Amino acid sequence: MNDDETVYPNGGEIGGYHSSDEENGVTRMVCYCIQHEWKPNPNGSILLRKGQVFRNAKVVKDVVRQYAIQQGFQLKRVKNDLCRFICECFNDAYDWRIHVSTLTDGRTFMFRSISGGHIQCRRGKSNK
Numbered sequence: 001m002n003d004d005e006t007v008y009p010n011g012g013e014i015g016g017y018h019s020s021d022e023e024n025g026v027t028r029m030v031c032y033c034i035q036h037e038w039k040p041n042p043n044g045s046i047l048l049r050k051g052q053v054f055r056n057a058k059v060v061k062d063v064v065r066q067y068a069i070q071q072g073f074q075l076k077r078v079k080n081d082l083c084r085f086i087c088e089c090f091n092d093a094y095d096w097r098i099h100v101s102t103l104t105d106g107r108t109f110m111f112r113s114i115s116g117g118h119i120q121c122r123r124g125k126s127n128k
Helices: 019-036 057-071
Strands: 075-080 084-089 097-102 109-115
Touching (some): 057 097, 057 109
């Protein structure tokens, strides 16, 4: 046994998993979330990248809405449920699309993909 290993009763097995394996996975996920959590840029602009993590659905939806306003286009929701959020540009001439879904905790969201290009469209009247 290494000095950094924790000793658990019952041999450390919980539900068929060794607790050290589970802890390593949880620890890696927590570290990833902390390192990749979305934060606004100091100048106030919003930059979206694959792999960014958001605390909950409200935060991710607010950030995406603000990003669309910043970039000057309207959003069209393709999927919007408890575990995923998929949007694209309302103007079908552009192939801009994002896919955000939950991590294993069911609460934290992560950008899975951002695809397509986008230049500024005609300003929309709303971005709901």
